[in-house]
Amino acid sequence: MNAAVSACAPSSTSWDSIDWIAVQRHVRGLQARIVKAVQDGRYNKAKALQWLLTHSFSGKALAVKRVSENKGKNTAGVDKVTWNTPKAKTGAMMSLKRRGYTPLPLRRVLIPKKNGKMRPLGIPTMKCRAMQALHLLALEPIAETTADRNSYGFRPQRSTADAAAQCFGVLSRKVSAEWVLEGDIQGCFDNISHDWMIANLPMDKVILRKWLKAGYVYQSKLFPSLSGTPQGGIISPVLANMTLDGLETMLAKRFPNAKWTGKKLQLVRYADDFIITGYSKEWLENEVRPAVVEFLAERGLVLSQEKTKITHIGNGFDFLGWNVRKYNGKLLIKPSKANISAHLDKLRALINANKATRQATLIGLLNPILRGWANYHSYVVAKKVFNQVDSAVWEMLWRWAVRRHPRKTLRWVKDRYFKVQGARRWVFSCDEQSADGRKRQYTLV
Structure with a gap:
């Protein structure tokens, strides 16, 4: 077998000599066999193939490649180690061994949420990230095979746009459900039961237990991790997703044929955000909601009493940054007011923080944000909102420009x-000379 794909690579293997096409082919082949074993109900066979993949050179090479080339490659964990050289990456591959592996605690940082609160983010060491990426290669094929049909978050080839399309599909017709249960799980990532995950998730139990119990360091103090899967780990979204998978199956068993008997039961889930449709407010409140509460309780989770509510489609509801509402029988999905406000607040803060910045630099900072937000909402009814945002951004930039030149006329500005x-006629734009001496135009999108 090619040295690049053998289970045990020779010690002379170097990073630059790896045949990545062969490596990827070998991993994909093992993943396909895992999927086939699960589909055939041969779970012991799938487990054996997972072991083979997590001990293979191919799997280890791809895991190191992923964590050493992604956006967080220069962000170190508590050991302050990064893998920036071929030699370091080669050594990292050789170090990914199950025997003797003890994960270091996470480095905790707090990042701001949209509501002004702080979200804890756990940063693993590079080695722990690589071990997670390695085991994710073996777990994800099973996760995809057993996932709920209408789950759209943290999954390959699925996106928020697909979730929006499903919402439209189940709510847009005249005979569609008129009542929606908006589900909000309180601190989903932080509260999932460790015991439930260890008992039910199809992966190496010893490794999983070590990750979950590794603890975290915050302000130079070590804290234990008693529940949850840390936000920041490569494998965490899949663990959380698999914990919530089965909700759709449970509803189908608890309410058989509810889609076709007039009860109009449908589920759309994106990670820990979900909606459930139904024919009446009372049915959703008295029968569906208790079933969901019971399902979550087994996993150590609870619904937020404040944020979980039942809404008539005529009043609309917010989901994934959009407002979904029927106007005189016609369903429209638009950017939500909260999402628009957060977007404008972000732009305003950026512009105010760059009062003395060159125009070209400011344009370079604004364009990715504007383009990304517009792309996100390009699948819904957003033309009017885009015009409103354009107008608001123009006003911000006009004030920015006028403040810079208090003694100049408005015409000059x-x-x-x-x-x-x-x-x-009012395009925020400038010409600047680049390093190679050529004149370049910078224009706000």
Whole structure:
């Protein structure tokens, strides 16, 4: 067998000599066999193939490649180690061994949430990230094979746009359900039962237990981790997703044929955000909600009493940054007011923090945010909102420009910062000379 794909690579193997095409082919082959074994109900066979993959050179090489080339490659854990050289990456591959592996605690940092609160983020060491990536290669084929049909979060080839399309499909018709249970799980990632995960998730139990019990370091103090799967780990989204998988199956068993008997039961889930449709408010409140509460309780989770509510489609509800609502029988999905406000707040803060920045630099900072937000909402009814946001951003930039030149006339400011491009008369744009001496135009999207 090729040295690049054998279970035990020779010690002389170097990072630059790896045949990545052969490595990926070997891993995909094992993953396909895992899927086939699960589909055939041969779970011991799937377990053996998982062991083979997590002990293979191919799996280890791909795991190291993933964590050493992604966005967080320069963010170290508590050991302050990163893998930036071929030699370090080669050594890392050789170190990914089950025997003797003890994960170090996570380095905890707090990042702001949209509501102003802080979200704890756990940063594993590079080695722990690579071990997670390795075991994810063996777990994800099973996760995809057994996932709920209408689960769209943290899954390959699925997105929020697919979730929006499913919402439209189940709510847009005249005979569609008119009542929606908006589910909000309180601290999902932080509260999942360790015992439930260890007992039910199809992966190496010893490794999983070590990850879950590794603890975290915050402000130089070590804290135990008693529940949950830390946000920040590569494998955490899949663990959380698999914990919630089965909700759709449970509802189908508890309420057989509910889709076709007038009860209009449908589920759409994106990670820990979900909606359940039904024919009446009372049925959702008295029968469906208790079933969901029972399902979550087995996993150590609870619904938020404040945020979980039942809404009529005529009043609309917010889901994944969109507002879903029927207007005179016509369903429209638009960017939500909260999402628009958060977007404008982010732009305003960025502009205010760069009062003395060159125009070209500010354009370079704003464009990725504007483009990303517009792309996210490009699948829904957003033309009117886009125009409103354009107007608000123009006002922010006009004030930014005027403040920079208090002694200049408004005409001068306009000519200095805003150009005419075709039919557009107020384009925030400038020309600057690049390092190679060529003139380059910078234009706000």
